[in-house]
Amino acid sequence: MDSCREKKTRDMNRETGTKILLIGSFAASLVLPTLVYPAVRSHLDQQNYENRELASFPELSAANFDNIPTEFEAYYNDHVPFKNLFVKAKTKLDLELLNESSISDVTVGKENWLFYTVSEDGEDALADYQRTNLYTADEKTALADAITSVNEKMKERGIRFVMFEAPNKESVYAEYMPDSVRVYGSESRLDAALPELAAQGLPVYDMKPELLKEADTYQLYYKYDTHWNQIGSFIGSQQIAQTLLGTSTPLSAVSIEAAGPASGDLARMLNMAAEYSDDTEYVIQNYLPEVTATTVDMNEDNSFAVFESDSPNDKTLLVVGDSFSQNLKYFMPKLYRKTVFATFDTYTEALLDEYQPDDFVYLTVERNQELFEDVETVVWRDEVPEKDG
Template sequence: MTRLFGLLQCLCFALFLSAPLVLPRLGLPGGRLAVENRPRAALPAASGLWRDPAAYSLALAAHVRDAAPYRDHLIRADNRLRLALFGESPVPGVILGRDGWLFYNLESALADYLNVAPLSEAHLAAMVRIQTERRDWLAARGIAYLIVFAPNKERVYPEFLPPGLTPRQPVSRLGQLIPRLEAAGLAVLDLRQPLTAAKAVHRTYMQTDTHWNGFGALVGASAVVEAVRRWRPRLPALDVAGYSADEADRPGGDLAEMLLLPDIWRERDVVPHKAGAALARVAAPGAYPDPADHPDRARVAMETDRADWPRAVFFHDSFARGMQPFVAERFSRSVYLWTHAFVPEIIEAERPDVVVLEVVERYVFALTLENPPPVAGRSVP
């Protein structure tokens, strides 16, 4: 009987491991749902068993966890049950707000909003030094430099956070940093005020995503163009009023995906529409390596037929991706590089009139990325 019980255990374990391969062939939905924003852990090569048994065991365990039959279905069911019965987020990285709003709770986003993790004097001094080096290196080549801060969602829509989540201190990290940058003569664009003011017209952030929606991206792009017009006053403004906006139903955003519920927790996106044809079109990228080196973060180049308008290079994070089709309408050529690291070789290849560094509020430490040797400590060629 003991031997039979052991054989049954081995059989059940073998069936469990083989289920991800067998169930799809039987037409049963036991595999992974296409809502989680990360690749499934791969089955490790058998050769790793004798080459590095410890690493092989860890990789096999990760694969088994990801490939377990009905894994995602069970997680979804548990998430829906906890949301329905207890009204709580089942995922630590997602905060359940009011009226269907979701907020991000990773990368110190909540601590940033609560103002409980201020920047140290050493960090502030380093940020000013590094950004001043870039400004001076660019200025020696006749290139303007603009730093753009996109606010975290809870900074613009605090009224939808759970009760009791309010800032513990009056000054945020941006409140510390921006005056120091401006005192050093750096051009800074703080998008907190324009995005908050635009709420009176349309919603500017997605309810189920960490990012702004299409209208918020348009507002940000308009503010960037207005900042560039300080150097190029003949450049036409990007008027938000020149766009209409419609609501469009779509699957939920990245926060709903973290709950594995984007098909249930859907988004009413706000999509701007321009009257008339778009001026900007996708162009060929430069003949240099893409610093992002990631298929989902590929560089983008756009051009218009207005050779008299300035050229621009943007170093950015995910927030600038939504701005691109709007802000590109006011440059002869604009290149968008998904990295906060400064790459002087690209500047020399593109020869822009303005360089923009876009940083979302929770990534403020991106300003501490040291400059490469051609830039660091130099203000002239």
């Protein structure tokens, strides 16, 4: 009888000890990283790989008292000790074992091509690729009305207005998308809408056909980045030049040189920039060597810039675009006496009065639906939008 009690007591003690050990281990896993982190953080990767600003430590004041718990939770989640190390380890496991990304906005394609398949209101690249977001007749009418209104008002100010749509990378290099991502139609949203808008005489131009002509011969987009490379942007710049000036330079007239290895923003989102760095950076040389363009103004993050050149074309060009407009800076300034670049984060209507452009290029990439659809609001706004985060 006593032996049974003793055995039961030992079992209970053993069970209690196991529970204490588990609780202690769990508590240590929460506390120890926080205690150790300050001593080792200078040796760890602290870079922000997300396409947003990380949350700041909350303001400790009576006025902000109600918001402190929520703001602190957001801060801690963004700055949790060893975050990049753990994220990288999980990403490597996902890629090696499952050949997929743990970051929902990044799709791992064939031969390790990475695609930005964000899926949210106003920017749904996945739906663009799968062709599940076609415009309704009413939506196309609203688009036509908005573009018509902007175009007519620009004409009244003596400005030639044109809109260009650059395709998502997966629209040009669909062969590298995984077979598991199905396509449900023969035309994308813009494949169907742009020809209809152009047929109404609206200044809307699709860049995809020109890019597809060269996509098998040259790599036009970065393998690990969302954007076109210099070859792709050169083709885009020459389509703009042909549209506005009636002249352009073929690829055969310039030199394409490899300028070293390249990674990209999608690799950084996966914390895998070092591992995914075997892409090639291409540089266009000998483009209009007789023309010299110089930078006369540029802000810190290159989201606004002004160039002047000795081009025989004495007109002024304003280019307003998303991040796809950045690489156009290598080429467009040689085509005008003055060229102004503004991203959607820096553009306001005041630039029209300040620089009095002769030509206005409005460039968006396919996935940026809101910027394409809200062209009338964007062009005439008097202040820049607040940044998220």
